[in-house]
Amino acid sequence: MPDDIRIEPLDQRKVSQRRKRYCEHQPQQLGQIPSEWRELLARWVRRGGNSRWETLRNDAGATSINMAESLREWLLREGWAVVVEQRQHNEWWPHSVELRNLPQLRATLGIGDKEQDAQRWQVAREELKNICADSLHTPALFALDKLPARYALARSALIISLQHWQDAQRSGTRRDFALLARDDTKGVSETEWNWLEQTLDLAEFQIERHTPLLLLSAPLKLTMPHGQLDLASCADFAALTPSSVHAVTAISGMVSHWQLVENRTSFERVAKKREPNVGVIWLPGYPPSWWHTAVGQLLDRAPAPAHIACDPDPAGIAIALKAAELWRERGIAWQPWKMEASDLASLRVRKPLTEGDKLQLDALRQKHVLPAPLSELLEWMLVQGEKGEQEGYL
Numbered sequence: 357m358p359d360d361i362r363i364e365p366l367d368q369r370k371v372s373q374r375r376k377r378y379c380e381h382q383p384q385q386l387g388q389i390p391s392e393w394r395e396l397l398a399r400w401v402r403r404g405g406n407s408r409w410e411t412l413r414n415d416a417g418a419t420s421i422n423m424a425e426s427l428r429e430w431l432l433r434e435g436w437a438v439v440v441e442q443r444q445h446n447e448w449w450p451h452s453v454e455l456r457n458l459p460q461l462r463a464t465l466g467i468g469d470k471e472q473d474a475q476r477w478q479v480a481r482e483e484l485k486n487i488c489a490d491s492l493h494t495p496a497l498f499a500l501d502k503l504p505a506r507y508a509l510a511r512s513a514l515i516i517s518l519q520h521w522q523d524a525q526r527s528g529t530r531r532d533f534a535l536l537a538r539d540d541t542k543g544v545s546e547t548e549w550n551w552l553e554q555t556l557d558l559a560e561f562q563i564e565r566h567t568p569l570l571l572l573s574a575p576l577k578l579t580m581p582h583g584q585l586d587l588a589s590c591a592d593f594a595a596l597t598p599s600s601v602h603a604v605t606a607i608s609g610m611v612s613h614w615q616l617v618e619n620r621t622s623f624e625r626v627a628k629k630r631e632p633n634v635g636v637i638w639l640p641g642y643p644p645s646w647w648h649t650a651v652g653q654l655l656d657r658a659p660a661p662a663h664i665a666c667d668p669d670p671a672g673i674a675i676a677l678k679a680a681e682l683w684r685e686r687g688i689a690w691q692p693w694k695m696e697a698s699d700l701a702s703l704r705v706r707k708p709l710t711e712g713d714k715l716q717l718d719a720l721r722q723k724h725v726l727p728a729p730l731s732e733l734l735e736w737m738l739v740q741g742e743k744g745e746q747e748g749y750l
Contacts, residue, residue, distance in 0.1 A: 361432065366440065375448070376440045383435040383457050386464045392420075393427050398465045405458045409439075409450040428453060436461070473505040480512050499555040511551060513537070514544065518561055527562030527646065559644030569595040570650045573627040574635030576609040576658060593627040593636070601650040607657040611635035614655075615693065616679055618666040622750040626665075635660065643679050652682050659686065663693035665750060668700035669743035670709075670716040673730050677720075692729045694750050697736035702749055706742040713743060 360380050365372035389397075399415045400407065409428070416424035428450065431437035435456065442451040455461060484497060496515045500508045517537035526532070530549060531541040538544060544552075552558060573593040578585045580603045587594050588609075612633045617623040623638040630636050635658070640647060662683045666672035676692055683690040700706070709717075717734055720726070726734065737743055 371443075373443045374440065374451070375443075376438055377432060378438040379433060379435040381435050383460070386436075386461070389430075392423060393430075394465065396420075396424065396427060397431075397461075398467060400453070401455060401458065401461050401465060401467055405455040405461075406452065408452050412453055431455070473509060477505040477508050477512075480509060484512055484515065496555050499551070511548060514548065514552065518556070521563070522561055528564075529567060530563060530565055533563050557642075559642075559646075562645055564644075564646070567597055568644070568646045569597060570601060570647065570654075571595050571623065571627075571638035572636060572654075573630055574609070574611055574614075574658075575632060576607050576611065576635065578604045579606040579608070580604055592624065593638075596650075598646045598650045601653050604653070604657065607654075609658075611658060611660045613661045613663055616662055616664045617746075617750070618672065618675060619746050619750070622665070622746050626750065639664070639666065639675065639679055642675055648682065655682060655686065655688070659688055661688060662690040664690060665692070665694040665746060667744065667746050668695055668703075668733055668737075669707075669745070670713045670720065670734075670737070672746075673720055673726070673734060674716065676730070677724060677726075692727055692733075694746060695733055696729045697732045699746075699749055700733060700736060700742070700744045701740075703744040704748065706744045709737060709741050709743055714738070 361377055362380055363375055363377050366374040366376055396416055400412050403411070403415075412428070413421055413424050428437065428439065431453075432439050437456060438454040439450055440452045440454070441448040443449075461467075481497075481500070484500070500512055500515070503511065514537055517533070521533060521536060526536075530544070534544040535541050558564075571593050573587065573590065575588045578587065580600070585594070610633070612631075613635070615626060615630070615634055615636045616639045617626050617636065618639045618641065620638065620640075623636065627636045637651060637654075643651075662680065664676045664679055666676045666679075672695065676695065680690045717738055721734060
């Protein structure tokens with residue numbers, strides 16, 4: 357045992373049952389330690405600096421107990437830790453570990469102090485107010501306020517990166533955004549992505565999990581700079597990237613009308629059974645900007661009325677109205693399809709309306725002049741207090 361490690365009893369018994377071990381000299385520099393030690397030590401520091409050994413050992417996991425013990429003894433020898441031990445069966449076992457000079461450890465490991473983090477967050481929050489004046493960002497500010505300051509700081513930086521992404525009018529995948537925000541395509545954790553997805557509509561920022569695809573089936577032949585694509589030759593349906601649709605220079609063929617189907621399962625059923633002169637397009641919920649652009653480009657070259665089928669629920673009505681904007685802007689007729697009150701009533705399984713559903717229905721009734729089928733569907737839902745999903749009949 358090194359000479360500069362002292363042992364002091366912590367009770368007055370003749371045979372002490374508790375003692376502490378520590379190094380007399382004060383710690384200097386953390387120095388170069390293995391990366392796995394550094395990661396584990398950072399977890400220990402975040403616990404506050406005084407924890408039961410069992411807790412710290414569990415942080416390392418069952419397969420890294422030896423590493424945890426080696427790190428504990430190294431910290432002891434270097435003066436970074438005081439180890440309290442307890443006698444059990446005539447042997448000394450570590451009971452708790454107290455880390456010394458925590459401010460220096462935090463600074464070296466890049467871990468912020470809670471009070472400093474709180475102050476930095478207040479400064480950052482004021483800066484964010486200007487960004488969050490944009491309605492797209494407003495929910496983010498409220499969501500950040502619910503987080504501990506350390507997390508709020510990290511995620512507020514993501515919100516700022518979203519603004520830079522939007523200002524540059526960029527579009528792409530999650531990895532593209534992570535590269536911009538963190539200089540690493542995998543730099544945004546799954547937890548952070550889940551938070552962003554729950555807080556904001558990433559589609560509005562033109563950020564997709566993967567390259568988005570327009571799914572469609574139609575009796576059309578698309579001409580592109582490097583060849584032609586015959587959609588009618590596809591057994592089920594085709595999947596086109598937005599850039600592929602943008603590259604179309606001409607379309608031959610004609611559709612009598614376009615059928616837009618919201619639910620993916622229902623879309624596949626309809627696409628497989630479509631009539632020869634009908635085109636079918638998948639409507640992925642509230643139409644994201646890439647979908648709006650791609651379908652608009654398709655519609656400009658192959659104009660035809662739309663029959664729009666969405667779930668018989670409040671969101672379905674709102675989605676149908678949003679998708680129909682493409683046709684209204686071009687002066688082309690559209691109508692709801694498979695969205696009548698009788699379709700909802702025919703479902704074997706229906707769900708009760710939530711309070712949010714009722715508020716949405718009331719807002720739809722006040723803000724829009726609805727086609728007769730949608731108006732009747734809305735009133736049926738309010739009277740019966742139920743909604744449904746189109747897979748049950750389409």
